[in-house]
Each structure stands twice: as C-alpha cells, then as structure tokens.
Amino acid sequence: MSNNDSGEIGAFFAGFLVGGLVGAAVALVMAPQSGEATRDQIRQKGIELQGKAEDSMAEARAKAEAVAADVKRRAEELQNQSKTILEEGQKQLAEAVEATKKAATSVMKKEEAVVEEAVVEEAAAEAAAV
Numbered sequence: 001m002s003n004n005d006s007g008e009i010g011a012f013f014a015g016f017l018v019g020g021l022v023g024a025a026v027a028l029v030m031a032p033q034s035g036e037a038t039r040d041q042i043r044q045k046g047i048e049l050q051g052k053a054e055d056s057m058a059e060a061r062a063k064a065e066a067v068a069a070d071v072k073r074r075a076e077e078l079q080n081q082s083k084t085i086l087e088e089g090q091k092q093l094a095e096a097v098e099a100t101k102k103a104a105t106s107v108m109k110k111e112e113a114v115v116e117e118a119v120v121e122e123a124a125a126e127a128a129a130v
Contacts, residue, residue: 009060016056020049 024045 013056
C-alpha cells in the first residue's frame with residue numbers, strides 16, 4: 001500500500017514540476033518582454049512554484065502520517081484480537097486436558113472394579129471347587 005502511494009506521490013510531483021517548467025518555457029517564448037522583465041517574471045514564478053511545492057509536500061506528509069497512524073491502529077487491533085483468540089484457545093485446551101484426566105480416572109476406576117470383581121469371582125469359584 002505505501003509503495004503504491006509513494007509512487008503516485010512521486011509521479012504527481014514529477015508531473016507538477018515538468019508542467020511548471022514547460023509552462024515557464026512557453027511563457028518565455030511567447031511573451032515579448034525585455035530580458036530584465038523576463039528574469040523578474042521567472043523569479044516570481046520560481047517563488048510561486050516553490051510555495052506550491054512546499055504546500056503539496058506538507059499535504060502529502062500529513063496524508064502519509066494519517067495513513068501510518070491508521071495502519072498502527074489496525075495492527076494494534078489485530079494484536080488484541082490475536083491475544084484474545086490465543087487466550088480462549090489456551091482455556092479450551094486446559095478444559096480438554098482436565099476432561100481427559102477425569103475420563104481416564106473414571107476408566108481406571110471401572111477397570112479396577114472389574115478386576116476386583118473378577119478376582120472375587122475366581123476366589124469364590126476356587127472355594128466352591130474345593
């Protein structure tokens with residue numbers, strides 16, 4: 001985005017300066033004036049063009065600063081959103097780990113009960129066989 005804007009701004013200023021120079025050259029050729037009057041006119045046009053160029057640069061700088069501030073604000077928003085999403089993911093992961101631990105404990109207790117029941121049944125079967 002900024003590369004494209006920089007190119008457009010540079011092209012604008014280049015066109016602005018070339019147009020000013022061409023206009024000044026045409027004015028010199030077309031205006032029948034004395035050398036001193038022409039030099040004064042060139043000096044005045046140069047001062048005028050310098051003022052316009054400074055105004056254009058100030059405007060471009062202000063626009064660039066506004067764009068930079070907007071980009072910074074958007075980056076901060078994205079950072080905050082990413083942080084929120086990460087925290088939610090960590091919370092869900094912790095909940096899933098806890099649920100897995102509970103399920104594993106429950107399965108182990110059931111297996112222990114089944115093994116204990118099998119031992120009791122085997123002992124009863126051995127006692128009945130004797």
